[in-house]
Amino acid sequence: MTGEGAEDIEAIEVDLFVEALRRRYGYDFRQYNRASLTRRIRNLVTTFGTGTIGQLTDTLLHDAARLPEVISGLSVPVSEFFRDPASFACLRRDVFPALVSYPQVNIWQAGCARGEEVYSLAILLTEAGLYERTRIYATDISPDSLSRAAAGIFPARDLRDSAERYRNAGGTHSLSDYYHSRYEFSKIDTQLMRNITFAEHNLVTDGVFCEAHLILCRNVLIYFTNPLQNRAIGMFADSLVRTGFLCLGARENLEFSPERQRFQIVNAATQLYRLKPIY
Amino acid sequence: MIGASAGGPAALQTIMAGLHADIHVAVILVVHVRADTEDLMSPLLDRSSKWPVTTARERTRIEPGHAYVAPPGYHLLIERDRRFSLSVDKRISFSRPSIDVLFESAADAYGANLVGVLLTGANADGAAGMKRIREAGGTALIQDPADAAVPIMPQAALDMAGADLCAPLPELVAALNRMCRT
Structure with a gap:
């Protein structure tokens, strides 16, 4: 053979x-x-x-x-806290100032895996004074991942290794303020978990999940073929408020997606988009 | 399809500088670098060769006459329609990008029309990939461990997969120019 x-x-x-x-x-x-x-x-x-x-x-x-x-x-690709610090710094600089004007902010993280990036975001929102008015919907296809994410327990080493990325993302405190370590595990501070809702959602078969001011979907669409990528981008556009933001992974390529036309680019290097207003 | 690790940038420069620009193939490179580094390899190699060298983008078609480098922090894969895809799945042999991931997907996509080249390096990444390339009918070129800055990686591949040619860099370059012309 x-x-x-x-x-x-x-x-x-x-x-x-x-x-x-x-x-x-x-x-x-x-x-x-x-x-x-x-x-x-x-x-x-x-x-x-x-x-x-x-x-x-x-x-x-x-x-x-x-x-x-x-x-x-x-x-499940396991993520990292503050993966691509430049992307988080960009959210802080280009997105958070726009969110301040809303009395209630909804953020949807699609494909949250085990929650590293959700908690990273919660930390930066806290430091920007936005967390109190924010509800984060963190969704994933995998129930196993969601229950791990909701537990907020990570290998202590993962957090220790993230301190530099946290600073590069513009973090203003010490990352260790946000978790408690015991032996080789660390638990995320419950204060950070208050406004996060974890839920199952499948980007292939499910529809619009919520009305969001900001959607993060990082390094998920890279696993999708063009038609499925396009479906997801369209669903994100339908889910966003007028001029809402979409943050993708730094290496994603939308050039084959017709739904891309509904967005304008805010920052190409970090793949940050904003929904075009409909006239 | 070229993979390199520790000591790799210099070896890749040698190869890319020696490759004739008129051969009708695409060159795809993985070199182990830190995930948070910028795209340093593609401009470096672009300057030191006759080939246009860019960092591979997902979904784009692989064009002959071009050389592509895997982006830092991502596995680079090749789909059967010969477009690039990326993944952030876990590290293989402590590496992302991993040579095994690229080589195995390339073997599935190109079969016998693939030449894998494995150079200097300090871990066993690339050995399983080389094995798969040979199983799919492709050709395996491995840098002579005695010629490599760090011999561990080429030696591991020789042990697991064997090679169609195991030689110092200049001979690998000559072989590539010869094989890819015909």
């Missing part, structure tokens, strides 16, 4: 796995970029010890209890 033949079998297995997940459980990964999806499925084969993707599909079909683990494996 040639190497090329072996690859074709894997491509078929990936298709069947995706189809099984959709028809049995309603999770639709058909419009995810195949290269990363295939890697994640291979990782699941290793974790589950099934040997082949075909056998993983078999397990998935017959054992519904394993579903959360599968969804978690297909969706």
Whole structure:
């Protein structure tokens, strides 16, 4: 058997796995970029010890209890506190002053994973005096990720390693003011958790989640094919208040999305957009 | 498809400076750098070669005659329609971008039409990728560990995957020019 033949079998297995997940459980990964999806499925084969993707599909079909683990494996890239400090500094400089004029601010973080970036945002909002009037909706496709995010417990090392990024993001206190460490774990201060609501939301199949002044969706759309990326951008535009802000990951590319026309660029380097007013 | 780590920038400059500009291929490079660094490698290589060298952007089509560098902090992958995609999945061999991630996806996309080149480096990244390239019918060129600034990475790949050619840098450059012309 040639190497090329072996690859074709894997491509078929990936298709069947995706189809099984959709028809049995309603999770639709058909419009995810195949290269990363295939890697994640291979990782699941290793974790589950099934040997082949075909056998993983078999397990998935017959054992519904394993579903959360599968969804978690297909969706969670663990993030970092203050990843891309320049993006957070940009929010502070270009977005927060516009939010001050609203008596109540809604922020939607779509694809919050385990919450590192949500809490980073909550810290900067606190320092800007905006947190009290803000409600943050943090959504993700994975229930496992959401429960971890809501618990607010992280390896102590993750927070220690983030102090420099926090300062580069424009943090004005000490990052250690915002968590309590015990042994090798740190718990986020409950003050930061008060105005955060964690909820399940699937960008593939669900619709507008809330009316938001700012939407963050960082390094999520990079896993989507062009049609799905475009769907998500359109949904974000529909969710934003007039001249609301959209913050994406620093390396995302919207040039193939027609819905991009509804936005003007605020800062290209940090991929910060603003909804164009409708005349 | 070229991967390098510790000591890599100098080796990549040597390769890119030696590659003929008229060969009809795309060159894609991964070098291990800190995630928070700017795009330093592409302007550096752009200046020191006849090739236009840019940092790879997601969703863009891979064009022959161009060289692309993986952006710091992201894995670079190639889809079957030969466009770039990015991921922030966990580090592989402590690295993001990881050479394995690029090489494995490139092997799936290009099969036998792929040449993988692995240079100096201080960890085992690239070994699994090289194995997959060879399994898919592609060609593996590995820098002679004795010629590498840091021999660990090329040695790990030799041990796991073997090579179609294991040689010092100048010979790798000559082989690339020869192979890619025909």
